[in-house]
Amino acid sequence: MANREALRELQTRLASRLQAARSGGMSVAWLAVKAGASNYLFPLAQSGEIFPLLNVELVPYCQPWFMGVVNLRGGLFGVVDLAIFMNNQSSRPRTEQSLAECSVITFNSALELNCALMVDGLSGLRKRDAFGEAELPPAGSPVFFGTRYTDLSGAHWQEINLQTLSQLPEFLSISA
Numbered sequence: 001m002a003n004r005e006a007l008r009e010l011q012t013r014l015a016s017r018l019q020a021a022r023s024g025g026m027s028v029a030w031l032a033v034k035a036g037a038s039n040y041l042f043p044l045a046q047s048g049e050i051f052p053l054l055n056v057e058l059v060p061y062c063q064p065w066f067m068g069v070v071n072l073r074g075g076l077f078g079v080v081d082l083a084i085f086m087n088n089q090s091s092r093p094r095t096e097q098s099l100a101e102c103s104v105i106t107f108n109s110a111l112e113l114n115c116a117l118m119v120d121g122l123s124g125l126r127k128r129d130a131f132g133e134a135e136l137p138p139a140g141s142p143v144f145f146g147t148r149y150t151d152l153s154g155a156h157w158q159e160i161n162l163q164t165l166s167q168l169p170e171f172l173s174i175s176a
Contacts, residue, residue, distance in 0.1 A: 004100065011050050011103060011122065032123035032157065033105065036083030039157045040119075041126060041149065046162035048106030053079075053099060053118055059174075066174040067118060072106065075114055078174065079104055082117045085171075113166045131157065144168065 030041035031050075049072070056068040056079055065085040069076055104116035131149035137158075146159030165171055 033119040034121040041159040053102040
C-alpha cells in the first residue's frame with residue numbers, strides 16, 4: 001500500500017512539474033520512463049497527462065501490445081503496452097501487482113490521438129545536460145526513434161518521437 005501511495009505522490013509531483021515546465025519555459029526536454037528493460041525519453045511537447053493504470057477494459061482480437069481501453073477524465077483512450085510494442089518485454093511476466101505499479105501517459109491532445117502508453121516506471125524529467133553522449137539511432141531502427149543518449153551513470157535512453165509514432169499505420173492498426 002505504501003508503494004502505491006509513493007507512486008501516486010511521484011505521479012502528482014511529475015504532473016505538476018510537467019505542467020510548470022510547459023507554462024514556465026523551463027529547459028526541461030523529456031519525460032523519462034522505463035518500459036520493460038529499456039529506458040525511453042518522451043518529448044514534453046508531445047506528452048500528455050500521467051495516470052495510474054486502472055480499470056482497463058480488454059478488447060478482443062487485438063494485437064498483443066494493445067491492452068484495451070480506459071476512461072481518463074471522461075475520455076476513452078486506447079492503452080498500448082510500450083514494452084510489448086517495442087518487443088523488449090522483460091523476462092518476468094506481468095502480474096496484478098506489477099500492473100498496479102504501471103502508469104499510462106497520454107499523447108498530447110495536439111496530436112489528436114486518444115491513446116496512452118503504459119510504462120513500467122516513471123523516472124522524472126530530464127534536461128539535455130543530464131546526458132553525456134548522444135548518437136543517432138542505428139540504421140534499421142524504427143522511424144520514430146530519435147537520438148539515443150547515455151546518461152552520466154552510463155545508462156542508455158532512447159528518445160521516442162510520439163508524433164511520428166502516432167501516425168504509423170502499424171501503430172494505428174490494432175486488430176490482430
